[in-house]
Amino acid sequence: MADRRYTKTHEWVTVDGKHATIGITDFAQSQLGDVVFLELPSAGRKVAARETFGVIESVKAASDLYSPVAGKISEVNEKLASKPELINSDPYGEGWILKLELAGDLPADLLDEAAYKKVAEASSH
């Protein structure tokens, strides 16, 4: 299992060679509440690090999704179209959102678990 890294905007990314998987954190899903819909791009689109690639809609609010890394989208989690609640029940597993082929180096500002925990604690108060 590759190390999970995080962004200040509450996405996570795991990297295996040139392949990255991204989603939103457990803290993010708990703050959003029940997810009802995701507006996601198609495979093949290129995204830059920190670029908005979609929208997640929960009963509470619509929030932008930002890519933690740069790359070309290789796969979109199709299950989320009919079961958006996977984001709530399993945010780091079945609730993954995109797979990307990495372009270039990982951004230097990705957070490790301890650093992200501090960010999450600060935003819950």
Added chain:
Amino acid sequence: MVDFGGWEMPQQYTSIRDEHFAVRQAAGLFDVSHMGRFRVAGASSRQFLQGLVTNDIAPLVHGQAQYNLMCNEEGGIIDDLVVYCGSEGFFVVVNASNRERDLSWFREHAPADVEVEDRTFELALIAFQGPRAQELLPCDGLDAIPYFGFGHGDVAGIHALISRTGYTGEDGFELFIDSDRVGDVWDAILAGGKKAGVLPAGLGARDATRLEAALRLWGNDMDESVNPYEAGLGWTVKLGKGDFIGRDVLQKVKADGARRQLVGLKMQPGDIGRHGAAVSTQGKSVGVITSGTHSFFLGYPIALAMVEARSFQVGDRAVVEVRGREAPAEVVKLPFYRGSARSLSEKKESRHG
């Protein structure tokens, strides 16, 4: 936890979806202790309240409650509130976010012989709501309490004022209990109802169920810039009862017709019309969404919109701005869902067969 009128309250205990279904199919238990509660006592308390609220409280007798609006001089809605007629004076329940404003409005207008006391922090208030609420509440004699009536009883052995009122569209009860005893009642109701599917329910389920029932939320669907006729609450305004604050303006609004109206919109899965989103028809903006959510129970998003009068009829198409694009909506009849709540005219209807 989210901040709601200065109170820390859970958006959900487990999941909004599960809690929402519990309320619609069995019963859900809400902590609504944030609602403001005032005692109004004194020789002329009835006359005093009659001059503040829009509905006619003259016929209320001990044990009856009534839905009311309180307006400013311009007919704008300061708050919506429930007035309870007690054996000695009245009790009113107001919105948490308006408690301090309402309290000073009451005191500003109260004559010398009327005392207005804030009891919000001594009494807890919990609501048990759902089609099986009566069956599952550990309390005898509930059948004697009609819709919008209240009485006293023991719930799980603890004294409570029990009111058949609520904010979900379902049958159910609101229980006023001493703050230091309410935890035991809460635990007993949940333990007893567990097998039947009773769940504690948070603000998310409360907002979804009240919206399905088209119950207005002050601060979203109405405020001081909205009059009762625009909010579709003209039935609470009794112009013939004598003078009250806002009456002159409201009489004119009624005669001329309201300039805006609140309508219900059904939307496509994935499109949630959020508070403030523009509503248009045939390329012309006619109003804004006041409340919107995804209804897990109905399976599609629903919304209330404040629009220009006569811009829509039931069945018409509308366009709502969702995430910067135009989303289709259909104008539907309110409420979106009619739950198990008894109706005030129930007795009258059954008498006629």
